[in-house]
Amino acid sequence: MMNAQMKSSKPYTNSSNTESSALQETPTKGCRAMVKQASLISLLASTTLIFGCGGGGGGGGGGSTAAPAPAVASTMSDLTVPDGFDYNPVEQHDLNIDISHISTNRSFVSVYSRYSERSDATFKPDYSSRLLAGSLNNGQFNSSFTAPISEENILIEIWFYDGQAPLQQVVSSDVMQVTW
Incomplete structure (x- = not known):
């Protein structure tokens, strides 16, 4: 069974x-x-939507004509430069500092192109942006340096070797005669 x-x-x-x-x-x-x-239908529908939309704004008829694009210079000889245009991105500056009425003690000056203001109204220089540094002689310093034209203001900082707080002043890059 x-x-x-x-x-x-x-x-x-x-x-x-x-x-x-x-x-x-x-x-x-x-x-x-x-x-x-379903894939074929989706593909056809999306293709119709993409190519079916005309790209113009609004509905009916009366399309607007696009303005022609201005001619673009294709060679260096096609370029025109205004008279007096300076290609040099840096400027030469003469810096004159006099703190002889404050101190003639040994001191050191640094000039910075970038800095930030602290909450206590002092300035924190960006040490990588130092443009110039040197010693003051009897409270005076004279030197020349170059700086980018784009720098509108610079920070001048004078340190004393006796440990007192530094003198700091922000000046316009156009004004290089500094007296405290």
Whole structure:
């Protein structure tokens, strides 16, 4: 009897497996076809939207004509430069400092192009922007230096070797005669 059940169940199992595999293949093929169709529809719709929109503003008719672009110089000889234009991005400055009425003691000056103001109204120089440094002689200092034209103001800082707080002053790069 067991053999009979095995024999009868084996063909039943095989036919069942065959039917279920056929059922599983059909929906998969159908799903793939639906996904391809949906992808195609999405592609067509987005293409229609992109190319269907005219790019102009507003609706109906009367389109405006765009203004022609100005001619662009294509060679160096086509360029025109105004008379007196200076290509040099730096300027020469002469700095004269006199603090002899304050102190003639040994002191040192530094000039910076970049700085920030602290909350206590003193200045914090950006040490990488130092333009000039040197010693004062009897409270006086005279020197020349170059600075970028773009620098409108500079920080002048004078340090004393006796430990007192430095003198600091922000001056216009046009004014290089400094007296405290």
